[in-house]
Amino acid sequence: xxxxxVTTALLLLFVxxxxxxxxxxxxxxxxxxxxxxxxxxxxxxxxSIVPPAEKSGSTVVAQAxxxxxxxxxxxxxxxxxxxxxTHGRTVVAYYFHGNFRCPTCRKLEAFSREAVESGFPxxxxxxxxxxxxxxxxxxxxxxxxxxxxxxxxxxxxxxxxDSKETKWKNLQDIxxxxxxxxxxxxxxQTEIRSYLGEA
Amino acid sequence: MTAxxxxxxxxxxxxxxxxxxxxxxxxxxxxxxxxxRLGSPLEVFWTGVVYTLGRMLTYVVLGILLVASFISVPxxxxxxxxxxxxxxxxxxxxxxxxxxxxxxxxxxxxxxxxKLQHRFATWGVWGAGLLGVIFALSFCPVSAxxxxxxxxxxxxxxxxxxxxxxxxxxxxxxxxxxxxxxxxLGAQSLAQAFNKLTRIEWWARRITxxxxxxxxxxxxxAFIFGIFx
Numbered sequence: 001x002x003x004x005x006v007t008t009a010l011l012l013l014f015v016x017x018x019x020x021x022x023x024x025x026x027x028x029x030x031x032x033x034x035x036x037x038x039x040x041x042x043x044x045x046x047x048s049i050v051p052p053a054e055k056s057g058s059t060v061v062a063q064a065x066x067x068x069x070x071x072x073x074x075x076x077x078x079x080x081x082x083x084x085x086t087h088g089r090t091v092v093a094y095y096f097h098g099n100f101r102c103p104t105c106r107k108l109e110a111f112s113r114e115a116v117e118s119g120f121p122x123x124x125x126x127x128x129x130x131x132x133x134x135x136x137x138x139x140x141x142x143x144x145x146x147x148x149x150x151x152x153x154x155x156x157x158x159x160x161x162d163s164k165e166t167k168w169k170n171l172q173d174i175x176x177x178x179x180x181x182x183x184x185x186x187x188x189q190t191e192i193r194s195y196l197g198e199a
Numbered sequence: 200m201t202a203x204x205x206x207x208x209x210x211x212x213x214x215x216x217x218x219x220x221x222x223x224x225x226x227x228x229x230x231x232x233x234x235x236r237l238g239s240p241l242e243v244f245w246t247g248v249v250y251t252l253g254r255m256l257t258y259v260v261l262g263i264l265l266v267a268s269f270i271s272v273p274x275x276x277x278x279x280x281x282x283x284x285x286x287x288x289x290x291x292x293x294x295x296x297x298x299x300x301x302x303x304x305x306x307x308x309x310x311x312x313x314k315l316q317h318r319f320a321t322w323g324v325w326g327a328g329l330l331g332v333i334f335a336l337s338f339c340p341v342s343a344x345x346x347x348x349x350x351x352x353x354x355x356x357x358x359x360x361x362x363x364x365x366x367x368x369x370x371x372x373x374x375x376x377x378x379x380x381x382x383x384l385g386a387q388s389l390a391q392a393f394n395k396l397t398r399i400e401w402w403a404r405r406i407t408x409x410x411x412x413x414x415x416x417x418x419x420x421a422f423i424f425g426i427f428x
Contacts, residue, residue, distance in 0.1 A: 008301040011412065015289045018419040022285055025423075098280070098340075100422065102221050105340050151276035151347035152340045175344045176215060 091123075091195045092130045092158040096150055098137045105153045108174055109133065111181060112155045115188035123196060155188065157195045169195070205353060209363040212345045213370020221339035222371075228291065228414045229375045232330060233382075235298070235407040236323065238400045240383040246327040247372075247379020253331020255368030258346065262364030265347075266355050276338065276347040283337040288419030290333065295411025298404055331372065342371070 093116050095109050116124070116131045123129035136144050148156045148168055155174050159167040171191055177184040216222065233246045265272055296302045338346065346367065354363045369376075420426040 004301060008296065011292055011296055011301065014416065014419070015292050018289050018423050022423045098277075099425065100280075100284075100340075102340050104219060104221060145273045145277055146271075149273050151273055152280070152344035154344075154348075170348070172344070172348045175341065175349065176212075 088128075088162070089197055090128055090130070090160045090163070091192060092132060092160065093192060094144075094148075094156045094158065095131075095133045095153070096136050096144055096148075096156065097133070097153045098135065104178055107178055108153060108155065111178070111184045112174065112188060115185040116192065119185070119189040120192060120196075128196060129192065157191060159195050167195075205357055205359075205363070206366055208353060209350060209366040210370045212350050213367040214373060216342045216345045216367075217371045217373050219341040221341045222334070224414045224417055225287075225334045225337060226374055228411055229327075229330060229334060229372075230378050231403075231407040231410040233327060233375055233379050235403045236400060237382065237403050242324065243379050244383035246324050247376050247383075249324050250327040250331040250379075251369055251372035251376050253328035254335040254372045255331075255365050256328075257332045257335035258364040258368040258371075259361055261346075262351070262354055262360040265351055266358070266360035272347055272351060276343050279336055279338045280340070280343050283333075284339070284418060284422040287333065287337050288415045288417075288421075288423060291411045291415030291418060293415075295408045295413075295415055298408030298411060300408075335368065335371070 093112070095112050097105060097109065113131065116129070120129050124131070134141055134144060136142060136150065144150060148154065148158075148170060150156075150170070152175075155171040157169050157171065158165055169191065171188060173187055174184060177187055217226065229250055233243060233250060236242050236246070261275070264270060265275065293302070350363060350367050354360055357363065
């Protein structure tokens with residue numbers, strides 16, 4: 001019976017610690033949100049706040065300028081490129097995620113990236129297409145949820161004319177196609193192509 | 200024809216939700232909860248049905264509120280995903296501890312115990328409904344995308360805030376419901392085969408408790424402490 005009492009005590013302790021940890025974390029993050037850092041950040045800036053693990057998502061931006069490295073440089077490149085591309089149509093493909101990364105979500109991101117990188121190497125190089133991975137739970141990125149009506153991890157295409165956002169589309173069907181990689185990639189590439197105006 | 204197609208889509212979205220890996224842990228918890236009273240096939244069956252109704256009701260209420268656009272869809276989705284999974288861990292651990300009799304409610308009069316046992320059996324059936332509500336509200340990325348992103352636009356388009364969410368809800372509970380039906384059908388013969396059902400039930404209850412505690416610890420570690428990112 002002693003074992004049962006010890007287990008009970010340990011489990012109650014675990015529950016207690018969990019609840020305290022949760023409350024402290026939530027009150028702290030609420031405090032952080034009220035600071036000026038939590039204000040809206042333009043999309044291009046936000047892309048540079050992508051955490052280190054997700055940096056590879058910015059590789060396409062970095063590729064445009066081989067000398068550039070790191071988030072700051074990538075953001076600068078993105079801005080510079082924006083100035084070059086002020087004329088004509090550009091498309092930004094965003095993959096939005098939160099702090100919790102589920103196995104299906106990782107698959108969505110990997111397939112999306114593959115669809116973008118394998119299907120449009122020229123457009124990526126020329127800056128007609130950009131690929132960004134963004135954590136919407138990081139300070140400054142919360143506005144994306146309202147901007148693009150995000151309900152979960154999402155792949156969103158944003159169409160720009162003369163660097164002004166003209167249209168966007170949430171590629172919702174990725175969720176029903178995630179178990180069929182070929183169909184997934186075809187779907188994403190078809191949508192991007194139509195946004196790029198090549199269809 | 201369109202109506203059938205739309206209804207089938209709602210069902211399919213629910214099935215996709217139920218078989219995706221992310222609600223797996225809650226499905227396992229629900230199945231063990233439903234199956235723990237192996238000795239009473241009818242009770243197992245009703246527990247499964249009430250669990251399904253709990254899920255259905257949750258999606259219908261959300262459907263009505265969101266189709267009528269009382270509240271912002273992204274906001275509800277993000278909030279439920281953010282908070283429900285966090286409070287689920289401690290809740291599951293506590294429920295598991297009750298099932299394992301590590302925590303007990305003490306009553307003054309011993310004469311009440313038989314009545315209480317009966318009440319606990321009924322509590323088990325209604326508890327399954329509550330479990331259905333809580334598990335349905337604990338949206339994971341897959342269920343959030345399929346419910347808020349795919350089913351809801353469909354419900355809005357066809358002005359069906361009750362039927363389509365209901366079909367979706369039933370489909371999300373399908374693995375648990377099927378299990379309940381199979382147990383209800385098979386438990387009698389199992390009982391005859393073993394003739395030791397009280398012993399099996401004793402174990403089933405403990406296994407259920409242990410499953411709840413383990414799933415609860417997993418949820419706490421994953422969503423509160425962020426250990427399995």
